[in-house]
Amino acid sequence: MTSGASSTGKQPQSQTADEPRYFSEADNVRGMTRLTDVIQQLSLARTMHEVQRAVAATAREVIGCDGATFVLRDHGMCFYADEDSIAPLWKGRRFPMEACVSGWVMLHKQPAVIPDIYRDERIPGDAYRPTFVKSLVMVPIRRQEPIGAIGCYWAQQRQPAEHEVALLQALADVTSVAVESVQLHAVLEQKVGDRSDVLDRPMQSGAAPAGVDTTFAAAFANAPIGMAVIGLDGSFQQVNREFCRITGYSAEALTQLTFQDITHADDLDIDLAEASRLLAGEIASYQMDKRYYSRDGHVVWVRLSVFLVHDDAGEPLSFISHIEDISARRRDEELLRRQATLDALTGVYNRSRFDEELRRYAAVAARHSTADEAAVFMIDLDGLKQINDQRGHTAGDAYLKTVADVISRRLRLSDVVGRIGGDEFAVLLPHTTVAQAQQLAQTLVEQVETLSPGGICIGIATITPDTIDGALERADRAMYRAKRHGGSHWCGPDADPAESSTAGRAAG
Numbered sequence: 001m002t003s004g005a006s007s008t009g010k011q012p013q014s015q016t017a018d019e020p021r022y023f024s025e026a027d028n029v030r031g032m033t034r035l036t037d038v039i040q041q042l043s044l045a046r047t048m049h050e051v052q053r054a055v056a057a058t059a060r061e062v063i064g065c066d067g068a069t070f071v072l073r074d075h076g077m078c079f080y081a082d083e084d085s086i087a088p089l090w091k092g093r094r095f096p097m098e099a100c101v102s103g104w105v106m107l108h109k110q111p112a113v114i115p116d117i118y119r120d121e122r123i124p125g126d127a128y129r130p131t132f133v134k135s136l137v138m139v140p141i142r143r144q145e146p147i148g149a150i151g152c153y154w155a156q157q158r159q160p161a162e163h164e165v166a167l168l169q170a171l172a173d174v175t176s177v178a179v180e181s182v183q184l185h186a187v188l189e190q191k192v193g194d195r196s197d198v199l200d201r202p203m204q205s206g207a208a209p210a211g212v213d214t215t216f217a218a219a220f221a222n223a224p225i226g227m228a229v230i231g232l233d234g235s236f237q238q239v240n241r242e243f244c245r246i247t248g249y250s251a252e253a254l255t256q257l258t259f260q261d262i263t264h265a266d267d268l269d270i271d272l273a274e275a276s277r278l279l280a281g282e283i284a285s286y287q288m289d290k291r292y293y294s295r296d297g298h299v300v301w302v303r304l305s306v307f308l309v310h311d312d313a314g315e316p317l318s319f320i321s322h323i324e325d326i327s328a329r330r331r332d333e334e335l336l337r338r339q340a341t342l343d344a345l346t347g348v349y350n351r352s353r354f355d356e357e358l359r360r361y362a363a364v365a366a367r368h369s370t371a372d373e374a375a376v377f378m379i380d381l382d383g384l385k386q387i388n389d390q391r392g393h394t395a396g397d398a399y400l401k402t403v404a405d406v407i408s409r410r411l412r413l414s415d416v417v418g419r420i421g422g423d424e425f426a427v428l429l430p431h432t433t434v435a436q437a438q439q440l441a442q443t444l445v446e447q448v449e450t451l452s453p454g455g456i457c458i459g460i461a462t463i464t465p466d467t468i469d470g471a472l473e474r475a476d477r478a479m480y481r482a483k484r485h486g487g488s489h490w491c492g493p494d495a496d497p498a499e500s501s502t503a504g505r506a507a508g
Contacts, residue, residue, distance in 0.1 A: 354418025
């Protein structure tokens with residue numbers, strides 16, 4: 001089942017009824033949203049079974065494929081540990097690294113994209129003939145020294161898009177952290193319980209505590225996540241190399257500090273409260289996302305997991321903390337959240353986010369009966385279909401982007417613009433009078449006519465705290481009145497569209 005070199009290529013321009021649909025921008029946004037959800041799920045996983053099931057199911061959801069496998073590297077073998085599929089694949093089986101696609105991916109440390117398995121001479125027909133698989137993509141779990149792979153399969157031939165491969169690789173990168181965390185957690189739970197009598201002895205980063213066997217010493221010193229033994233007073237008694245890297249402090253410097261000293265003030269009360277519950281026996285462990293102040297003063301986000309070690313008499317001895325640096329993950333999650341609320345083509349808000357901003361404005365305005373007048377626009381593009389038909393969708397996309405750019409450049413920071421349909425935009429303009437709204441509409445009409453191959457029609461509705469409901473509908477009706485006069489018009493509550501758009505038509 002070995003693959004050849006990876007190739008993503010271009011998506012075909014058309015498809016038949018027998019072919020699966022291709023990966024759209026909307027699919028990409030949904031995939032990124034699902035990826036954000038699974039990041040949280042994997043950060044809480046404590047067993048390999050939890051990781052395997054979550055990853056296999058998420059791979060199918062993110063990519064929209066017919067089957068997904070979770071493969072682990074087992075010395076010179078590839079172990080197909082789990083799968084989520086329309087029909088059985090290879091769950092529970094082992095193959096030599098040199099004889100399967102997952103092995104090729106791990107050995108070459110790169111994705112493998114195979115649009116047609118029957119045209120790749122290194123895929124043995126006997127292995128795939130009993131399955132539904134016609135196309136596949138496989139990515140490594142951890143690109144430096146891979147520890148496994150994730151595979152996605154389709155029952156029909158298709159060319160996976162670059163976005164699909166990127167999403168699957170992002171899932172694999174998150175999975176690598178979860179796998180290592182689970183493996184380390186299992187080792188520690190086994191070893192710490194038997195050897196807790198020595199863990200309260202101060203030591204330097206990476207040194208082995210006296211009496212602890214080499215397995216635990218290696219796990220502690222070389223763990224891919226930060227680890228610390230913390231006294232009941234909060235003092236750092238022992239730290240590993242990764243924790244020093246995360247915080248920027250040396251092991252010697254940390255032994256002069258407490259965890260309270262480097263914890264962000266907004267997170268300290270929660271951390272102390274959970275530690276108190278742990279000491280009182282109310283909980284067996286706790287996890288939280290918190291912030292540390294690093295040695296150079298910048299804030300580091302971590303996922304903290306804490307449990308207690310007891311002495312032979314059952315008395316609390318020290319805290320054992322696992323600290324995973326999630327700063328990059330937090331940034332990625334925020335980026336994904338932002339991308340999930342943006343229109344993929346134009347970069348302005350999508351319909352759901354615009355509606356959310358309108359509701360937020362309504363809630364604020366409702367609390368202030370004397371709020372300034374505001375306005376909303378409904379904007380429709382003229383001739384988008386004709387441009388698509390005559391000049392191609394690339395020209396149509398450029399037209400949409402130009403309109404979005406013209407609108408965005410004329411707005412204030414407090415204004416909100418969203419693409420709420422294929423050729424429709426909406427704009428919220430707080431603190432805007434009728435005259436100001438009409439002047440802006442005139443400017444937008446003129447600039448779009450000058451800078452694009454088409455024009456726009458704008459409907460204006462004013463809103464007050466008592467008239468927010470139905471504002472978009474009123475603006476929509478005004479916009480259709482403007483459209484009846486032809487392209488490049490605007491119509492507001494107090495204006496005649498034929499008169500109001502004269503300048504816009506002249507500019508065209």
